[in-house]
Every structure is written in structure tokens, then in C-alpha cells.
Amino acid sequence: MALLSTVGVAAAQDTELHPGQPHPWQINLQEALSPIEAQIHWFSNYTLAFIIPITILVAGLLGWCMYRFSAKRNPVPSRTSHNTTIEVIWTLAPVIILLFLAIPSFQLLTAQYNPSREPELTVKATGYQWYWGYEYQPAGASPEAAASPVSFESYPLTEEDRESAGKGDKAAYPRLLAVDNEMVVPVNTVVRVLSTSADVIHSFAMPSMGVKVDAVPGRVNEYFFEPLREGIFYGQCSELCGQAHYNMPIAVRVVSKEQFATWYAAAGEDLTNANAQLTAAIEAASAPKVAGR
Missing domain, CATH: 2.60.40.420 (Cupredoxins -  blue copper proteins)
Structure with missing residues (x-):
């Protein structure tokens, strides 16, 4: 643990002294050194706020289904072929999530090709x-x-x-x-x-x-x-x-x-x-x- 801590401190110091290049043990994006890269960092973190809970939810559902509906615990499978409530939820929820992702994504894309002022x-x-x-x-x-x-x-x-x-x-x-x-x-x-x-x-x-x-x-x-x-x-x-x-x-x-x-x-x-x-x-x-x- 002490060795990992020392390596981490050294990597952090190297990043501070020499930004704008890859560093050992680096897992995040490089330091933002332009306004556009700062917006890219924000959008990356914003997207993770959706990806992480969705991943946890899907993994949890898969685990629950594997446990609850295995052949041993559920020898007679359900014959249900339609559930309006579930179908409305799994149709509307992805659409809403995609809208929350698409709007800032298009805003960032527009900013990338439209500078705040004329180039010098x-x-x-x-x-x-x-x-x-x-x-x-x-x-x-x-x-x-x-x-x-x-x-x-x-x-x-x-x-x-x-x-x-x-x-x-x-x-x-x-x-x-x-x-x-x-x-x-x-x-x-x-x-x-x-x-x-x-x-x-x-x-x-x-x-x-x-x-x-x-x-x-x-x-x-x-x-x-x-x-x-x-x-x-x-x-x-x-x-x-x-x-x-x-x-x-x-x-x-x-x-x-x-x-x-x-x-x-x-x-x-x-x-x-x-x-x-x-x-x-x-x-x-x-x-x-x-x-x-």
C-alpha cells in the first residue's frame, strides 16, 4: 500500500509539473487546457452519471432473474405474453435518457466548430x-x-x-x-x-x-x-x-x-x-x- 501511495503521489506531481501528456497510473482524461476540452470533461462526467446507475440496474436485474427464475426455483415458467405498463416504461425511459444525452451533446458539437470569437x-x-x-x-x-x-x-x-x-x-x-x-x-x-x-x-x-x-x-x-x-x-x-x-x-x-x-x-x-x-x-x-x- 505504501508503494502504491508513493507511486500515486509521484504521478500526481508529474501531472502538475508536466500537463498535456499521458502519465503513469492515469485513468481520467488529460487536464483540460482549453475551453472546449473543459466542456468535454463536463460532458464525460455528465454521461457517467447516466451510465453508472443504468449499468448497476441492468446487472442487478440480470442477477435477480438468474436467481429468481432459474429452473430449480421456477419449474413452471410464466405464460405472460404482454404487460402494457412494463412496455410503456421500457420505451419511454430510454427515449427520455437519450434526450438528456443528445441535447448537451449537440450543444458541445456546435461549440467545437463555432469559436467564441474570430480566430487570431x-x-x-x-x-x-x-x-x-x-x-x-x-x-x-x-x-x-x-x-x-x-x-x-x-x-x-x-x-x-x-x-x-x-x-x-x-x-x-x-x-x-x-x-x-x-x-x-x-x-x-x-x-x-x-x-x-x-x-x-x-x-x-x-x-x-x-x-x-x-x-x-x-x-x-x-x-x-x-x-x-x-x-x-x-x-x-x-x-x-x-x-x-x-x-x-x-x-x-x-x-x-x-x-x-x-x-x-x-x-x-x-x-x-x-x-x-x-x-x-x-x-x-x-x-x-x-x-x-
């Missing part, structure tokens, strides 16, 4: 076997910026490249989830994701942001998310797409709006240097302050 940033995510390509188009960008948007590929980070990339911390950059170039977006910003594919069907999925949208060749699917917290958050391709499907991660780095503006201005010419400067700025902002300095 558009990122086109193109799936390849087996990596992602990102192309940026901020809202209100100048014609010059629109003609040459920031674009780059995001490949899975190999174990050999960790140290050279400055990503040796496996808690912050997990195995099979870390990438060489994260998608960078500003916090508290509505981001439009345009998802497509260059070869087979992929799926762009970010569990903590409530994002899951198919990437289909020859088609562009649209989705939205609004990150509420700074940090690096992870997802994966969630459509079976070939032998390296298991290693097609998605990493989103959420930064302040000022940091994003600086990064975006530099990323068009030198992505590597822009990422290095962004990492340095984040580390400087999170470093403990010394009194009097």
Missing part, C-alpha cells in the same frame, strides 16, 4: 508518413507576410538527437512524443487548424486541447482551439497510417503573445535560431529572481 491565428497542419508540416497565417497579416508565411516540418525527436537539441529532460520531452520543431502558438488565442494530408489519411489529435480532426488527402478540415496555459503539450496521429504510425507525435508549445510575436518575426528567416531564442526567453522568464537584482 491560422495554422495549416499537413500529415506525412510520418511527420507533420506546419504553415502559419496570422489574421490581418500583410500581403508580404501572406505571400511567404512561416512554414516548417516537425519530425519525431530521436534519442541520438536529444542532447544536441537541448531536450535531454524526458519528463518535459517524453520518448515518442517529443519533436525537433514544436508548433508554437500564443496563449489565450483562438487558433484555427486547417488539417490535410499529402499521402494517406492521418488525424491531428491534441487530447488536452480537445482537438481531433482527420487529415484527408485532397481535403481541408477546419477546427479551433484556445490554449489557456503556457507550456509544451502533446498529441499524436490518431488514424492508423502505416508502420510508423506509433511514432508520429504532435507537440504544441504555448507561449505568451509577446514571445510569439518575437518568435514569428525571426522564424521566417532562421527557424533554428528563433527556436533557440524562444527557449532562452522562456528559461529566463521562469528562472527564480534574486532579491535586489
